[in-house]
């Protein structure tokens with residue numbers, strides 16, 4: 001057995017089932033090992049941003065890591081933006097990054113680069129085995145590191161000779177550092193604060209945004225009157241009919257400030273104090289009201305779910321949350337297609353248990369509002385602000401959840417960054433319906449241009465935010481990668497296309513001309 005085989009066997013033992021890959025010469029032994037050893041499904045992505053974004057979508061939904069296979073610093077660098085988004089989501093991922101053979105590194109061959117410097121900003125763990133016999137144990141440590149609370153990216157840099165030389169065999173899984181317990185005095189302190197008559201809000205993130213956590217939050221709200229909040233962008237949230245509704249902090253800083261201006265006590269539960277996405281001249285960066293006190297119920301690496309449970313007990317919460325979202329499907333739009341009509345149809349026809357990958361940007365806001373009362377679904381958003389995440393995220397989620405419909409709605413600008421994900425969807429026959437919100441514009445940047453105070457933009461500035469000339473044709477782009485597609489110009493066409501797409505299997509794309 002060689003080092004690569006010992007690594008693949010170790011991954012299988014740990015529970016890795018998928019490897020999103022874009023390999024090169026230095027990774028050929030790992031490629032061959034995936035072929036020889038059963039248990040890991042290799043999935044080719046035609047750009048590394050697809051590979052890393054798909055690993056993020058998989059990890060968010062599966063709750064365990066996929067492996068990626070990337071080609072030296074150049075390949076890893078191509079995947080950087082979506083690793084950044086995954087880091088912000090605390091998604092478990094194991095990167096296997098091929099490297100030149102140990103003895104070849106000294107010659108500064110063309111693909112040589114400082115891989116560690118590219119890996120470091122997004123990795124919670126990084127190792128480079130120098131011997132083939134060290135590779136398996138490093139693989140087991142990588143798995144544990146990625147799964148250690150709250151989850152993160154482990155990067156294993158694999159010199160080619162450590163992959164091809166003889167190894168001893170697979171390593172056993174090593175212990176995962178789970179979520180640490182929140183101590184009783186913290187629970188008591190927060191429980192007392194919730195009863196002191198001040199206006200409180202609890203900001204949830206991580207596991208508490210799944211149904212069980214939301215239910216606990218709803219019970220605490222019933223007992224204390226505290227508001228329940230979440231960040232604008234969250235890795236995964238369960239929402240829709242039957243779930244406890246919570247308030248999403250608005251995106252724009254001044255709206256966010258206003259939204260939480262009354263809060264006197266902000267209780268963090270797996271979250272951080274909210275901050276503005278960007279600095280704007282004369283506007284706040286730190287969004288917590290200046291006189292408000294911050295209390296930490298649980299840090300991201302602590303067991304926020306158990307803490308909420310203990311808090312519910314401590315405040316004498318009722319056994320059930322008194323209010324749950326009632327199913328309310330919006331009426332369908334008619335006439336000229338716009339973002340509102342798209343949102344209505346998506347919310348109207350979204351099936352029970354769908355997984356939504358949302359990179360809808362400006363045009364996705366309507367969909368978000370309407371889906372609040374749609375059938376229950378999982379909602380994943382752009383956690384790190386690096387656009388071009390939504391399509392690969394949807395592909396990865398579809399691999400993790402083959403029995404659930406995945407719906408991706410995406411700005412046309414962001415979608416162009418990683419459109420190769422469509423090819424992977426076609427090749428793997430993934431059950432993803434993609435809606436491209438085709439406004440042929442970087443619309444948000446037109447808004448930001450005004451907000452930052454850049455005055456009187458001229459044609460050169462505006463041309464950098466405009467996607468006309470030439471016009472993108474998403475139907476042809478999708479067809480060219482093996483995905484069936486349709487263009488919709490009216491609300492009626494879109495309603496019909498989206499409705500029928502929900503009852504077919506496999507990838508499909510709808511180009512919504514808004």
Ligand SMILES: Cc1ncc(C[n+]2csc(CCOP(=O)(O)OP(=O)(O)O)c2C)c(N)n1
Nearest residue numbers: 361362386387411412413414441442443444
């Ligand atoms: C990796 C990366 N590059 C550039 C940007 C800057 N940026 C933010 S939004 C945006 C345009 C988004 O356009 P689109 O997806 O069409 O959505 P719209 O704004 O039109 O609603 C750009 C280029 C970014 N956030 N991330």
